[in-house]
Amino acid sequence: MKILVVEDYAALSAAGAEILESTVREKPNCVLGLATGETPIGLYDILVKKYAEGLDFSKVQTVNLDEYYPLEPTNEQSYRAFMNMHLFDKININKDNTNVPDGLAADVDKFCGEYEALIDSLGGIDVQLLGIGRNGHIGFNEPADELYPYTHLTALKEDTIQANSRFFENEADVPRSAITMGMASIFKAKRIVILASGAGKANAVKTLATGRITTACPATLLHLHPDVTLICDKAAYGNN
Numbered sequence: 001m002k003i004l005v006v007e008d009y010a011a012l013s014a015a016g017a018e019i020l021e022s023t024v025r026e027k028p029n030c031v032l033g034l035a036t037g038e039t040p041i042g043l044y045d046i047l048v049k050k051y052a053e054g055l056d057f058s059k060v061q062t063v064n065l066d067e068y069y070p071l072e073p074t075n076e077q078s079y080r081a082f083m084n085m086h087l088f089d090k091i092n093i094n095k096d097n098t099n100v101p102d103g104l105a106a107d108v109d110k111f112c113g114e115y116e117a118l119i120d121s122l123g124g125i126d127v128q129l130l131g132i133g134r135n136g137h138i139g140f141n142e143p144a145d146e147l148y149p150y151t152h153l154t155a156l157k158e159d160t161i162q163a164n165s166r167f168f169e170n171e172a173d174v175p176r177s178a179i180t181m182g183m184a185s186i187f188k189a190k191r192i193v194i195l196a197s198g199a200g201k202a203n204a205v206k207t208l209a210t211g212r213i214t215t216a217c218p219a220t221l222l223h224l225h226p227d228v229t230l231i232c233d234k235a236a237y238g239n240n
């Protein structure tokens with residue numbers, strides 16, 4: 001794992017955006033794996049600026065990591081709404097080429113199998129962007145004795161519900177479950193970029209930086225992938 005420690009959030013956003021930008025320039029029909037959360041917002045803002053300067057997203061395809069369940073895509077807290085608001089509505093991407101798990105899937109198991117097949121049919125993800133939860137989760141692969149390889153429905157941990165309640169009016173409104181790509185789905189990406197910003201992520205980054213692997217911190221499994229770049233600011237890197 002390459003670890004890039006940058007000064008602050010602005011530098012982290014710029015470094016992450018540069019990787020996605022060069023991927024789009026080199027391969028206009030690339031497949032980008034995208035993430036939500038506060039961390040990638042600055043990166044998406046930069047991509048929107050690059051679009052204004054001529055970067056073409058018309059052939060790009062995207063696959064998102066996760067979505068709350070159950071939650072309708074029109075709900076402003078849904079990850080579909082997040083992606084539309086921060087990126088898709090502001091660039092020339094074809095919305096038909098953007099994929100976010102369906103928070104209203106009637107048959108979840110069937111849907112998860114189809115989402116996995118979709119990732120495969122796109123020929124694999126060129127670059128997968130990840131954030132990291134304070135507890136070390138990636139997507140919604142929460143710390144546990146066992147992790148799931150493929151796209152699945154999962155229950156959110158109490159600390160994740162609390163952390164994510166800042167986006168909802170009440171904690172009670174946070175959905176208790178989510179559909180998420182699994183570890184093997186994420187590992188299908190040719191390249192992975194994981195972003196960590198702020199002191200709240202320092203513990204998770206510390207565990208990650210030990211170089212050891214534990215399902216108690218799912219992000220550590222990324223040490224098994226051949227092409228991962230961790231970009232973190234000084235606050236997240238802490239005293240490592």
Ligand code: GLP
Nearest residue numbers: 036037038039131132133139140
């Ligand atoms: C959520 C998402 C993750 C994200 C994480 C960190 O739970 N499912 O994909 O990486 O939170 O979010 P933030 O960037 O807001 O700290």
